[in-house]
Amino acid sequence: MSRTIDYYFAPQSPWTFLGHERLLQLLRASRREVRVLPVDYGRIFPASGGLPLPKRAPQRQAYRLVELQRFADHLGVAMNVQPRHFPVDGNPAALLITAVAQHDGMEAALRLAGAVFAACWREERDIASEGTLAELLAETDLPPERLADAHAADTRARYDAHTQAALDAGVFGAPTYVVDGELFWGQDRLDFVARKLGI
Numbered sequence: 001m002s003r004t005i006d007y008y009f010a011p012q013s014p015w016t017f018l019g020h021e022r023l024l025q026l027l028r029a030s031r032r033e034v035r036v037l038p039v040d041y042g043r044i045f046p047a048s049g050g051l052p053l054p055k056r057a058p059q060r061q062a063y064r065l066v067e068l069q070r071f072a073d074h075l076g077v078a079m080n081v082q083p084r085h086f087p088v089d090g091n092p093a094a095l096l097i098t099a100v101a102q103h104d105g106m107e108a109a110l111r112l113a114g115a116v117f118a119a120c121w122r123e124e125r126d127i128a129s130e131g132t133l134a135e136l137l138a139e140t141d142l143p144p145e146r147l148a149d150a151h152a153a154d155t156r157a158r159y160d161a162h163t164q165a166a167l168d169a170g171v172f173g174a175p176t177y178v179v180d181g182e183l184f185w186g187q188d189r190l191d192f193v194a195r196k197l198g199i
Helices: 014-030 041-048 058-075 091-104 106-121 130-139 146-150 153-169 187-196
Strands: 004-009 033-038 176-179 182-185
Touching (some): 004 014, 014 033, 014 058, 014 106, 014 187, 033 091, 033 153, 091 106, 091 130, 091 146, 091 153, 130 146, 153 176, 176 187
Parallel strands (some): 004 033
Antiparallel strands (some): 176 182
């Protein structure tokens, strides 16, 4: 049995935001390690039959907003389901989180990821902006040079490798948690993750 949970997500995913704090609680309770793996769903959706939000049918887009508000209310998570800066390119934040994971470790990457999610879905900030990302590094006590590291070729290679690993594992949506080789798609599956972890 592996001690590590693989955490696949997109930084702009509202569902990942809704589940992030609960995942942190499960990690603490289970004493499992985690691999923080932002991935490019622009590659995953075409390979898995998914559609980016603007291409989905109007009724699906409308119901998504209902469900987001429903879950936010149920979970007690403050959230703007139609933030000013959305849709937004998640790649800059994904590369930054990847760089932080590489240089500062997974706990730091989790901390930054949580700040990125909140910036998008609670604070009306543009997570594709280098200025915003620089602010988030400062707010999470991380080195400012990570912005430069995010543009490095090895960071891009790691991000591409995460995405390929997600495809190989059968990931098709965000967030996806992989525990001992078993996939759990969606923050609403965290109760099943807890059972898998024996919590």
